[in-house]
Each structure stands twice: as structure tokens, then as C-alpha cells.
Amino acid sequence: MSTQPIHVDLPHKLGRAEARRRIEANMHKLTSFFPGGANVTHQWQGDRLDLGIAAMGQSVEARIEVEDALVRCHIQLPGLLSLMAKPIEAALRSKGSELLLEDRSKD
Template identity: 60%
Template sequence: MTQPIDVSVPHKLGREEARRRIAANIGSLQRHIPGGAAVTSNWVGDRLDLGISALGQAVDASITVEDTAARVHVELAGMLGMLAAPIAAAIKSKAPDLLEDKTKA
């Protein structure tokens, strides 16, 4: 049984700029996950598919970029489902970081 998490991150960047910023910042995702996470990513159109491994657990996630929002979807399997609320809170807190423009100093 899996526990899904869905979080919408609103933005005013437009689809292309939001996609560019997420692509530029996705490497920082690893430092937000405890236990030395490994993250793989693959773009399929405007959806970024993610594979996240940490602390012996594997999680599938995706970020779908739309004109006014980025929609984060995470599937928590097994015992991770019990942590859905704090994981959702962490996503809501940290997901906007993916939309920051880090090319400007």
C-alpha cells in the first residue's frame, strides 16, 4: 500500500522559466534529505520524474510544471506512509527553493 502526497507550489514565472529554474536547482534536492540521499531525475515533457533513495528506502516522485504552479507528487511505500504529514510539510516548506533564480547574484 502506498501513501500519496500531492503539493502544489504556485508561481508567476510561466511554464518555461519555472522548468528552467527547477532543472537548474534539482541538484540541491539531495542536501534536503537526511541520510545521504541519491537522486535520479529524467524530464518527460514538462514532468520531471525522480527516483530518491535514502536510509535504505526508495521513493518515486514527480514534478509537473504548469503555467502557474509546479505540482509535486510523491508515492510513499510501506512504513514511510506513516511519515506522510511531516514529509508533506517539508515539501511545502522547501519546494519553493527549486523555483529560485540562482543565476543572479
């Protein structure tokens, strides 16, 4: 079974530096986003975040590019997860900004 790419753009008005800060501060949320948890590795390359997510017996590669007014999410879904591409894309579109850009610094 082949991989299925997902590309989602999340507009914001935070500016590049603040968007990046919030994404970094919210990385811990990714582990709880998956049923049963996930092993998440991440590494910044400038304003690009490379992610490796291992969950439910699958490994997913993702890339998040932070721009001044947009966060671009690129995800490669392997094997059986590719069958879930549409619901995963819909969830990312509806909850992605909350998941990645929520400001928890005042809590």
C-alpha cells in the first residue's frame, strides 16, 4: 500500500517568531493526540520543524514550515493510515491551530 500525502495551511496573525515559539511550547500535545499515545521526535532546521511520529504501530513523517502569516503542515501517511487521510486532514484543518498555536504561556 502506498503513502498518502496531506498538506494543510493554517493561517495566523502571530508573526513567524511567535508562531514558532507556540509550536515548540505545544509539542507535548502531540503525544496525547493519538489514542494510546505516541513517540514523537522533532528537530528544528531554521523555521522548519521535522517530525517523526510513531503511533498505533505506524511511523509517520511530517514537516511544519513556519512563515510570517502561515503554518504549512506536510504529512506522509503510510500503509493503512493512508486510508484515514481525509478524516486526519479534516481534523488538522479544524483543530490544527488549536493544537499547534494555542498560547499556554499565561497558564
